Amino acid sequence: MTAPVLEVSGLRVAFAHPRGLVRAVDDVSFTLAPGERFGLAGESGSGKSTLALSILRMIKPPGRIEGGEVRFLGKPVAALDEEGIRQLRLAGIALVPQGSMNSLNPVLRIGAQIADAFADHGLRLGRREADERITALLAEVGLPTSVARMYPHELSGGMKQRACIAIAICLRPKVIIADEPTSALDVVVQRQVMATLARVQQDLGAAVILVGHDIGLMAQFVDRLGVMYAGRLVEVAPIGDIIARPRHPYTRALIAALPSLERRGALTGIPGLAPSLLDLPEGCAFHPRCALATARCRGERPAVRQIGGAAVACHLA
């Protein structure tokens, strides 16, 4: 088996809040193989975006990485100095943050924004060479060369998102973390952008962490899926297994919450509300919303167990 490109073990992130400590990421472990597509799914507030940010040590106060370790190509990220982590970002692990298409600089042409990324990472390129690389990058994400001379407002949402992917891959990273890259796009454009991401990822041989809540998108894109609930990974398994046989009741509920195109009126939400991280229930955090909950679920927090190819944190799995 090849060495993982990324290893996350026992990662804990907490935010200081006037009413106590909010554990947004609680004891999360997973590995990412080179070229693998890994999905992180869960409701808003489940900690999936925080987890993505903490891999790059991008948690800002009052947030703090409390424990655990992230290793990139075998080396702990925590050991890097400021310059080292700056180089890791973009060149090693690129993040396409949530709503990134709205974070393009509105007064800078797309080409200049890509050139910025080169310059910022110490690449001294001549004008000709920079132009050539920008053209190649735009072609890679399926945008015409003319986009380099355009401002963000001249682009459609899908084109902006592709421009963001172009920036993300400009230093050929080993890992691309994409946080809900298509949540603001309609389905036809979403599929175009995801196909672009898949192609780029294959050309680069990079691994992808796709963060999102659309299980349909996960089913069609990722190889393996991690399901987060209240800051913890409650199930990790190959996507085919999860779709065919979800083991955690929360995973089942997430899949059932997806609107079906075959049966009308089959739309079922997940009963109850996601718990407040300030006031997590005793035992399994999902037990108040779980139809199968037993006394044990109410009292004892389930540890992650290996069942077949899956890792599941449920007493009943």
Place this chain on the structure above:
Amino acid sequence: MSALIEAVALEKRYPGGLGREGTLALAGLSLAIDADRPQIIAVVGESGSGKTTLARLLLGLAEPSSGEVLYRGVDLRRLGRGERLAFRRDVQAVFQDPYGVYNPFYRVDHVLWTPIRRFRLARSRAAARELIDAALRAVGLRPEEILGRFPHQLSGGQRQRVMVARALLLRPKLIVADEPVSMVDASLRATILGSLRQLRDEHGISVLYITHDLATAYQVSDAILVLYRAHVVEAGAIEPVVSAPQHPYTQLLISAIPRAEAARSWLADEEETRRPQHAPDGAGCCFAERCKLAMPACLAAPPGLYRTEPGRVVACVQYRDRPTLPAGALGETLSLEFDGGTAARAAVQGE
């Protein structure tokens, strides 16, 4: 009998600046929403298709370039004071962007208290607070976690649910909901959309559900209008349109939905839809440049709205042997009528 809201040959053109051609945002759309028969009508299309323009016109927030919007038979631009107040109460809006609607200097409570005061919904503060709590709970929020906070302290999903709660407070006849769940999780989406259905069934409120998400539209709606670049390309009862789409654009929309199945053909199928196949020149069918089936006739002239079966119209030349909806002076007139909320029948209204 006059409809609660009726759009008659509604057209909106935004002027171009500095010698640029204007943009046609909506081309001659007609639609009637009946107060007596609550229904959920989905308006589906990609960004730029004219969905939001339709919402703004129906709400009286934008003026049509031609055609008119009638509230109980009266043009919105000619409503009297009392009629206008009644219109503002009967027709509520939930917008796409849950950021822009809040004044960042006020606590979120402000958007809930304002309609209560403006429309005198409660006799006492306690009664008002009860109304607010119930409305918040109905959309899956905990009042104690929402009230007293500032907009920036809430997530986009929470902010949006507060807006749905605000609309609920007024017990309107029609809610125009423009992408109400596009920023909300799949799990909560079901909850909110379920409450839309509840509004229709228990409170007799109609909903114009504007969305790019055909899957949720299918789950909650009775009827659907598919828009593409300002034009209605397909309309009718939800079940036949989604289970057997007839317009190539509707077919594309449905095939582009990622499904939670083991079969993974979604990305592979993308290839063929990427490149425009015909240069757009504005003369023919609005979808011709992206259509796999496009033929010379598609580029020559825009198709009519053909009635392919009862309760179903499609704007595609494939169906040109079917009866055409007679065009009114300014475009096609389409009215969706419903029997018992499920069986649908499209009736033609002559101009």
